[in-house]
Amino acid sequence: MDTTQLLKGVLDLAVLAVLKDEDGYGYDIMRRLRSAGLDEVGDASVYGTLRRLFQAGLLATYVVPSESGPHRKYYSLNAAGRDQLARSGKVWRSFAASMDRLLDEKGVAA
16 A cells, blocks of 8 residues: 555644644654654645644744754644644544454454
């Protein structure tokens, strides 16, 4: 199965989850997603997702000056983003549990 198609459906949730405990800038968020096992996440997809989540009112931003390069735009979850993460997390867990049951019931090899 092509994991890039699965990733498109859950990238919003993955980005919100990465920002749950720690703010981050674009490259840092991408690095954290990849270190969590989402190796196929693309740069453009992450940056587009960050812009979309910000425009939807789920993220706040702030700029941190850098002495060794360009300033970095950091993203953080706001209250609406935390609520969305909780809702989406419940939906995901329910969906994943349903898929696990289907795979187990049908005897599909893992």
